[in-house]
Amino acid sequence: MKRMFFVILARPENPDNIGLIARAMKNTGFSDLRLTQVPGLDSLSYKTAVHAGDILDQARLYPTLAEAVADLELVFAATAKTRKNFSSLNLGDAVEKIFSFPASTKIGLLFGNERTGLTSEELRNSNFRFAIPQASRQPSYNLASAVLLTLFHIFAYPLPKKKKAFEKPLPRRGQETVIRLILKKLEAKRFVHRTNKAHVEDMVRDLFGRLTLTEKDQSLLLALFSKGVDIQAHEKERRT
Amino acid sequence: MKRMFFVILARPENPDNIGLIARAMKNTGFSDLRLTQVPGLDSLSYKTAVHAGDILDQARLYPTLAEAVADLELVFAATAKTRKNFSSLNLGDAVEKIFSFPASTKIGLLFGNERTGLTSEELRNSNFRFAIPQASRQPSYNLASAVLLTLFHIFAYPLPKKKKAFEKPLPRRGQETVIRLILKKLEAKRFVHRTNKAHVEDMVRDLFGRLTLTEKDQSLLLALFSKGVDIQAHEKERRT
Numbered sequence: 001m002k003r004m005f006f007v008i009l010a011r012p013e014n015p016d017n018i019g020l021i022a023r024a025m026k027n028t029g030f031s032d033l034r035l036t037q038v039p040g041l042d043s044l045s046y047k048t049a050v051h052a053g054d055i056l057d058q059a060r061l062y063p064t065l066a067e068a069v070a071d072l073e074l075v076f077a078a079t080a081k082t083r084k085n086f087s088s089l090n091l092g093d094a095v096e097k098i099f100s101f102p103a104s105t106k107i108g109l110l111f112g113n114e115r116t117g118l119t120s121e122e123l124r125n126s127n128f129r130f131a132i133p134q135a136s137r138q139p140s141y142n143l144a145s146a147v148l149l150t151l152f153h154i155f156a157y158p159l160p161k162k163k164k165a166f167e168k169p170l171p172r173r174g175q176e177t178v179i180r181l182i183l184k185k186l187e188a189k190r191f192v193h194r195t196n197k198a199h200v201e202d203m204v205r206d207l208f209g210r211l212t213l214t215e216k217d218q219s220l221l222l223a224l225f226s227k228g229v230d231i232q233a234h235e236k237e238r239r240t
Numbered sequence: 241m242k243r244m245f246f247v248i249l250a251r252p253e254n255p256d257n258i259g260l261i262a263r264a265m266k267n268t269g270f271s272d273l274r275l276t277q278v279p280g281l282d283s284l285s286y287k288t289a290v291h292a293g294d295i296l297d298q299a300r301l302y303p304t305l306a307e308a309v310a311d312l313e314l315v316f317a318a319t320a321k322t323r324k325n326f327s328s329l330n331l332g333d334a335v336e337k338i339f340s341f342p343a344s345t346k347i348g349l350l351f352g353n354e355r356t357g358l359t360s361e362e363l364r365n366s367n368f369r370f371a372i373p374q375a376s377r378q379p380s381y382n383l384a385s386a387v388l389l390t391l392f393h394i395f396a397y398p399l400p401k402k403k404k405a406f407e408k409p410l411p412r413r414g415q416e417t418v419i420r421l422i423l424k425k426l427e428a429k430r431f432v433h434r435t436n437k438a439h440v441e442d443m444v445r446d447l448f449g450r451l452t453l454t455e456k457d458q459s460l461l462l463a464l465f466s467k468g469v470d471i472q473a474h475e476k477e478r479r480t
Contacts, residue, residue: 024385029375051379092396133396135269139291145264148385149392156332156373182464191463200460207457217447220440223431224422 004106005154006072007147008034010065010122011113019048019056020144026052028148028155033059034068065110066176069125073169074101074212075108077118077126078150080140085120085202086129087210094130095153101212102168109150114143120202125172127209169212178218179208181225244346245394246312247387248274250305250362251353259288259296260384266292268388268395273299274308305350305365314341315348317358317366318390320380326369334370335393349390354383409452418458419448421465
């Protein structure tokens with residue numbers, strides 16, 4: 001079964017880069033490109049895409065990152081900097097992890113803006129963060145290079161020795177529902193207050209992002225966190 | 241001993257590419273750049289090199305390829321097309337071969353002109369040819385991409401056995417405390433009853449076992465599940 005990957009560029013600025021990335025996708029066998037917060041596609045992108053114009057033709061534009069990832073099941077975000085509240089894998093381990101999930105898992109590969117990288121807000125839309133090893137702190141890989149190296153490593157990944165696959169995760173929006181419920185619960189418990197809100201939210205996201213929640217997990221967690229949930233009704237609903 | 245590599249560009253035309261290649265070299269820990277048949281270095285190259293201008297400063301220019309490789313011991317040439325008279329390795333095998341020679345071997349990595357690639361005449365200055373795997377015949381990797389992928393594979397060789405460790409999990413008894421708390425909560429919510437008790441317990445253990453709870457996770461989850469926990473006391477306890 002062909003794996004389903006989606007390359008997502010958050011707020012890309014440089015049309016040349018978008019074209020170069022389409023070309024890198026073609027080189028390495030990827031086809032689904034998603035862009036957030038861009039006005040449209042520029043003819044300059046078609047120029048650098050060379051023979052990969054079809055990928056640009058089929059690219060999908062989204063007003064927000066949350067919408068761009070809503071139907072995906074796992075999101076891997078590329079970050080050059082390490083972030084306090086987010087754990088990070090290296091590229092090799094991230095690719096290993098990708099191939100530990102069933103082939104039908106819809107996987108997003110998320111890359112940030114050329115100058116800013118991914119914001120913490122944007123990282124909250126991911127399950128895993130990864131960094132590409134580099135020899136020196138400066139300069140970091142440019143956007144097109146980071147995408148190329150990531151895609152090539154997935155493309156060239158040795159056919160899995162038949163690892164036992166994990167269960168398929170929920171779409172991101174289902175994962176998001178559970179996370180919001182947990183945050184509300186923590187607020188109700190006054191564990192969250194004004195000064196630690198962002199920190200606690202990141203901790204919850206890091207914890208439950210790693211968990212790659214499945215449908216089975218969801219019903220359990222919903223039962224666990226829903227206030228005064230009617231278990232009978234819930235159970236009934238599950239059966240139907 | 242640090243290995244000695246020399247990146248050689250035969251007749252590069254585009255100054256942007258030369259700068260991008262310097263940047264890719266910096267990213268991946270290479271420093272020696274040689275160029276053949278170029279009039280000199282363009283300021284445009286310094287622009288795309290970003291923080292890798294020192295590599296351009298030290299680049300050496302040669303009137304012919306034969307002179308550019310004369311003092312090297314082995315030359316590996318990148319070719320997209322297969323050539324009748326020249327055998328070719330794939331990138332992975334080429335990198336294996338590179339590391340089979342003593343570390344003191346002076347190794348040239350040779351890349352051709354953007355439009356023409358390497359001519360047969362130029363290939364005669366190499367010991368080995370290699371091709372970078374690609375998904376589709378067209379388009380081929382552009383020059384800067386081919387250099388980046390080659391250098392990264394040498395830089396990252398062998399695939400990191402030293403995995404970046406996840407945070408250390410709690411001792412099992414700490415994990416057990418959390419799990420018991422969750423089970424009690426589910427019982428209080430009447431999600432657990434006589435007939436499904438074993439099943440639910442297994443689900444909870446599966447879910448939270450996969451999570452490999454850390455100390456940080458524990459304090460969050462205890463706060464989340466403890467009934468009427470005194471957060472102040474809990475926080476205080478955490479600090480001591």
